[in-house]
Amino acid sequence: xxxxxxxxxxxxxxxxxxxxxxxxxxxxxxxxxxxxxxxxxxxxxxxxxxxxxxxxxxxxxxxxxxxxxxxxxxxxxxxxxxxxxxxxxxxxxxxxxxxxxxxxxxxxxxxxxxxxxxxxxxxxxxxxxxxxxxxxxxxxxxxxxxxxxxxxxxxxxxxxxxxxxxxxxxxxxxxxxxxxxxxxxxxxxxxxxxxxxxxxxxxxxxxxxxxxxxxxxxxxxxxx
Amino acid sequence: xxxxxxxxxxxxxxxxxxxxxxxxxxxxxxxxxxxxxxxxxxxxxxxxxxxxxxxxxxxxxxxxxxxxxxxxxxxxxxxxxxxxxxxxxxxxxxxxxxxxxxxxx
Numbered sequence: 001x002x003x004x005x006x007x008x009x010x011x012x013x014x015x016x017x018x019x020x021x022x023x024x025x026x027x028x029x030x031x032x033x034x035x036x037x038x039x040x041x042x043x044x045x046x047x048x049x050x051x052x053x054x055x056x057x058x059x060x061x062x063x064x065x066x067x068x069x070x071x072x073x074x075x076x077x078x079x080x081x082x083x084x085x086x087x088x089x090x091x092x093x094x095x096x097x098x099x100x101x102x103x104x105x106x107x108x109x110x111x112x113x114x115x116x117x118x119x120x121x122x123x124x125x126x127x128x129x130x131x132x133x134x135x136x137x138x139x140x141x142x143x144x145x146x147x148x149x150x151x152x153x154x155x156x157x158x159x160x161x162x163x164x165x166x167x168x169x170x171x172x173x174x175x176x177x178x179x180x181x182x183x184x185x186x187x188x189x190x191x192x193x194x195x196x197x198x199x200x201x202x203x204x205x206x207x208x209x210x211x212x213x214x215x216x217x218x219x220x221x222x223x224x
Numbered sequence: 225x226x227x228x229x230x231x232x233x234x235x236x237x238x239x240x241x242x243x244x245x246x247x248x249x250x251x252x253x254x255x256x257x258x259x260x261x262x263x264x265x266x267x268x269x270x271x272x273x274x275x276x277x278x279x280x281x282x283x284x285x286x287x288x289x290x291x292x293x294x295x296x297x298x299x300x301x302x303x304x305x306x307x308x309x310x311x312x313x314x315x316x317x318x319x320x321x322x323x324x325x326x327x328x329x
Contacts, residue, residue: 015313040230047238057237061225071236075244080271082244087267089252099249103242107275114268156321159283159292163299163316165276170303172269179269186270187277194278201274208270213263 010127012112012164017134019108019161020051022154024135027054028142034062038143045139049106049132052201053077080202083209084110091118104128107201108161115172178215185211284320291323 024045031041036058044054053074060070085102088110098121109128113119119127172179186208193200225233284292295316302312322328 011308011310015309018313018317036230037227040234043231043234044237047234048241050241053237053241057233061230061233064225067225067229067232067236070233071240074237075240078241078244081241082248083267084271085245086248086252087264089249090261090264092252096250099246102245102249105245107271111268111272111275115272152321152324155285155324156317159295159316159320160313162276162280162283162296163313164309165272165279166296166299167303167309167312169269169272169276170300172272179266182266182269183273185273187273190274190277201271201278204274204277205267205270208273209263209266212266212270213259 008126009130010112010123012168013127013130015160015164016108016112016131018157019164020131020134021138022157023051024138025142025154027051027058028139028144030055030142031058032143034058036061041139041143042136045136048074049104049135050078050081051106051135076199080107080205081105083202083205088114092124093118094121101125101128104132106131108164111165111168115168116175179212181215182208182212184208284324287329288323290329291320294323295319 027045028038028041031044032038040061041054041058044057048054048057056077057070057074060073065073084107085105088105089099089102091114101121101124104124105128109124109131113124113127169183173183186204189207190200190204193203196203280292280296284295298319299312299316302315303309305311
């Protein structure tokens with residue numbers, strides 16, 4: 001990446017943004033297909049910025065769920081963000097004002113920002129602005145101009161976030177081998193909790209964190 | 225749902241989610257028990273594992289399991305080399321596009 005560009009964009013932001021684009025595009029497209037006005041998905045992406053719960057919102061609107069129940073369901077789906085925020089800010093140790101950047105904390109930016117040295121606010125900004133822009137732009141494109149992107153490209157970009165996760169996992173395990181227990185237990189619990197739908201991620205995160213509490217320190221202590 | 229109800233849904237959902245993201249940041253300074261500290265340190269790797277399990281099987285359209293495995297394997301192999309995340313991700317996307325183009329399983 002050219003040094004000028006690297007000053008304003010973190011390289012880890014590119015795969016996240018590339019992964020967000022097709023999903024956001026599909027979200028905008030799906031909303032319009034459900035006869036929602038085009039402003040609805042765009043406003044959701046601008047203000048909510050949480051993929052799984054946005055798709056859930058579409059489902060709730062389509063099935064005619066009551067308003068209060070829909071809002072509560074979305075909060076419950078996003079409950080994991082409180083855990084992510086607490087974990088991130090304990091490590092980051094920022095002053096009060098930049099903590100407003102928490103509004104750009106997603107599963108992907110949280111994972112990318114939490115592995116490696118704790119980021120300063122401007123470093124987090126370098127990581128977070130591009131995925132947010134891609135999410136909003138992708139939604140707007142899907143809602144307003146659906147169908148212009150070749151489906152092959154849309155589908156192929158779907159792999160980019162998982163490739164990023166794997167890359168981050170490999171680099172984390174090389175630096176801190178004991179993290180394998182959190183990752184494995186988190187993955188296994190999320191897999192077993194699949195029938196719980198949106199809760200499976202929270203279950204996976206909680207189980208992996210407990211595994212870290214119980215196993216990882218012992219592994220560290222027994223190391224020569 | 226009418227336009228006004230959709231608007232209420234958007235603002236209600238966004239406000240609650242913003243609080244979920246924002247409020248814990250103000251509890252982050254308080255001294256915590258060392259067990260809670262360790263628990264929170266385990267969250268990023270746990271989230272990584274859980275997210276991978278949840279999203280990897282649906283990363284590509286159904287019926288492309290081998291292409292998915294090949295693309296992610298390329299990402300792992302390239303991530304063993306030093307040099308950031310860009311090449312592993314680009315390699316995985318290229319393999320995925322190639323597999324989808326050739327209609328590989």
